[in-house]
Amino acid sequence: MSGLLSFSVAGLAFLLISLIELLPFSSLFPSLSSSSSSSSSSSSSFLPLRLRFLSSLSLSLLSLLSSLLSFFLSSSHDPLSPSLPLSSAAAASLFLLYSLSGILSLPPSPLLPFPSSLLDLLLTFAFGQEFLIFYLRRKDVDGIENRYFDLLLVPILLCIFSTMYVIARPRAVPPRLARAAGLALQGTWFLQMGFSFFTSAIAHECQIHERSRADYTIKCKSHEDYHRARAIATLQFNCHLALLIVVGVGVYGAVMKRRGGVVGGYRPLNKEVQMGGVVSQFTLDSDEEGEIVAEANGWKEPVVSVHVAEENGF
Structure with missing residues (x-):
């Protein structure tokens, strides 16, 4: 039950951060908020930044606390039990450093004015560390959880490349939208992994074997069951991706309808x-x-x- 709670909290937090990432969308298109003054638009842009750093700070603190708790409660009979939480703590520490640096550099009176390019570079390293954790996390070669972790690498890579593009083009809109999509897909996939691993929604003839809070694997009875479970994981990811595309197109259509036409319409x-x-x-x-x-x-x-x-x- 603790694993389901951890995955659920992480998934909801990623979804919240993705929504916060979309808040400056109206300020990036001045025509969407033409009636507002420049001072109000600048203050509203500072608010999404503050919310983004605070939400990422809360998530990194919770992840770091969960890793330390798993480390101290690790089983002495399992050699992998102490090392797995420490690897997760490394990525959580980078996200924590990014959040603290962003909070300290917030206007109007920044304590340590870090440039935005340096903050995005820290965020790129944090996503890279997260990528390495799930890429190398193979406790059991035949475990079904490895398929879920491999599919999680797709939105993490999207976040990495979009953040690198933000460093090159700070005022560009597409990379920020791509990063928000990657964060949202991570959130929904974390929720899916939590329900697939720790509830009865797991594939038929497969069950979880837990040695500790961080060391677990999902085994099936036969070779056919392994193939079916991996196929179900791929189908679930495709459904999540399709849902993200449908929601994104719907939001884009609603924004364009509220704007009153197509971007760059004809006179x-x-x-x-x-x-x-x-x-x-x-x-x-x-x-x-x-x-x-x-x-x-x-x-x-x-x-x-x-x-x-x-x-x-x-």
Whole structure:
């Protein structure tokens, strides 16, 4: 039950941080908040930053506390029991350092004004440490939990590359949205892992074997059961990814509808016509070759003149 609680708290915290990551979305598009003043928009941008650092600080403190608790309650009969919590504590310490550095550098009176690029670099290292933990965490080669951990590497990689892109382009919108999507996918997948590992929602003919709080594995009875359990894990991840895409498209459509059109929409043609205001005339006369042929035949072809006056400059 303690494992389910840990995974649930981590999943909900990642979802909360992803929502906080989306809060500056309106400030990145000034047209969404054109009626607000610059001072109010700057203060609102400081508020998401403060909420982001406080939420990541709370999550890292809880993770560090859980790792230390697992270390002190580790079993002396299991050689892996003390080492696994310490590896998780390393990643939690990096996230804690990132959160404290961000809080100390918050305006209007920063105690230690760290540049944003340095904070994003710390965050990149923290995500990299998290990636190494789940990439190397193979207590049992045949354990089904390894498939879940391998799939978790996908949103972690998305967070790493998007944060690196934020360092290169601090004011770019797509990498921040990609990082929010990676955080949200991590949150939902942590919830899925908690329910799949520690409840009856686990695959049929498979069960968990716990040696301690941090050392556990999921074994199945037959080779076919292992294949089915891995296939179920992949299907679950695809469902989570599809849900994230549907929710993201829905939120984007709602924002664009509230904005009142498509980003960078076209201007009406009549406005450009009215801006021209230049009247031009041109004449379409009969060709000289046609006149020569008409005179040779002994009859005179009337000259056709068409005067066109348009307002659009043609």
